[in-house]
Amino acid sequence: MGVVDDTTSETGATGAADTDGTTVPRRDGPHGDAVSDGLARLTARLRRQDALIVAYSGGADSALLAFAAARVLGARALAVTAVSPSLAAAERAAARAFARRHGLAHVEVCTDEADRPEYAANGADRCYHCKSALFDAVAPLAAAMGARVALGTNLDDLGDHRPGQRAAAERGAVAPLVEAGLTKAAVREISAKLGLETAAKPAAPCLASRVEYGDRVTPEVLRRVEAAEAALRAMGFPVCRVRAHAGGTLARVEVPRAEIPRVTELRERVDAAVRGAGFTFCSLDLSGFASGRLNALLPLLPS
Incomplete structure (x- = not known):
């Protein structure tokens, strides 16, 4: 310790x-x-x-x-x-x-x-x-x-x-x-x-909770998530998640449904910020933000 x-x-x-x-x-x-x-x-x-x-x-x-x-x-x-x-x-x-x-x-x-x-x-x-x-x-x-x-x-x-x-x-x-x-x-x-x-204060679970189950949690992936979310908050999206998929190459952005039109308007800035954080691809989840979304993958994990 x-x-x-x-x-x-x-x-x-x-x-x-x-x-x-x-x-x-x-x-x-x-x-x-x-x-x-x-x-x-x-x-x-x-x-x-x-x-x-x-x-x-x-x-x-x-x-x-x-x-x-x-x-x-x-x-x-x-x-x-x-x-x-x-x-x-x-x-x-x-x-x-x-x-x-x-x-x-x-x-x-x-x-x-x-x-x-x-x-x-x-x-x-x-x-x-x-x-x-x-x-x-x-x-x-x-x-x-x-x-x-x-x-x-x-x-x-x-x-x-x-x-x-x-x-x-x-x-x-x-x-x-x-x-x-x-x-x-x-x-x-x-x-x-x-x-x-x-x-x-909005909920802020640990950064590892953003990484798709089964993909390794590494300091580099966590750094990408942290940097991408910080960039989104700086753009005026205080409630957001950047979920890391495909070994940390794909970012899935979640914001509240009411904010989706604004993210779409700012898509070029959002895309540049997320890819600038180290992701290769940036996607927007059209279902909107929800806590614990990655838990939907739990049934797919090996028992």
């Missing part, structure tokens, strides 16, 4: 409308009682921990969990970000900034999933090997603190294909958001109530 950074500090902002299509009620919205109840359940759950290490990516779920854990447990809570080629530089910077702004105890650890053949093979269980690498990296910190490791899993995640949950169960990790009965919508509502800027 290599601890490479830590951060601290404070302040906050509010969110109203989620750019990936989720409406985030304002603090004075009609769901105030339900939001307060959800926050109370989460607080009560966290109070039962002696110490907690939060696996913190900076997304809406882990940011709320890290913030709440710090508020309840103080110095007995630590947010830990796993750093590897699958973490986009922009996401790493955003996680650091959130931790500084809100005074979280925060460290980064280097994880070695990219060096594990089972992970690089990119089978249906890739996430299992990724989470295993995370738990191996944080184990010394957890032992030193006498802490459990907590993941930002919410209730909605339980119905998805997430092999990492098996690794979490094997290592005795906890999921306070699940135990508090919080869905993704509830996480966003509570975050808005608390004034967290992540309330409206």
Whole structure:
């Protein structure tokens, strides 16, 4: 394990409308009682921990969990970000900034999933090997603190294909958001109530989730995906995915359906940006953006 950074500090902002299509009620919205109840359940759950290490990516779920854990447990809570080629530089910077702004105890650890053949093979269980690498990296910190490791899993995640949950169960990790009965919508509502800027943050899974199952996950392919998505966001497409197919030579661009006409208008710029990132071909998915689209390939994998 290599601890490479830590951060601290404070302040906050509010969110109203989620750019990936989720409406985030304002603090004075009609769901105030339900939001307060959800926050109370989460607080009560966290109070039962002696110490907690939060696996913190900076997304809406882990940011709320890290913030709440710090508020309840103080110095007995630590947010830990796993750093590897699958973490986009922009996401790493955003996680650091959130931790500084809100005074979280925060460290980064280097994880070695990219060096594990089972992970690089990119089978249906890739996430299992990724989470295993995370738990191996944080184990010394957890032992030193006498802490459990907590993941930002919410209730909605339980119905998805997430092999990492098996690794979490094997290592005795906890999921306070699940135990508090919080869905993704509830996480966003509570975050808005608390004034967290992540309330409206679009989902940003790891870069490896963009690579077609069965194609090897390599630092070069991840770099292409990261660069292409950064270029699309710079063009004004904050919600986008660049899925890598055919060994990382073909990029399949997904944006929300309402944005497809604009992508078409900018097709020459989009094509140049994606190919400039290292892809040979650029295609546009006419079905529009949807989380987890590559899971449609799971039935085609060797059993």
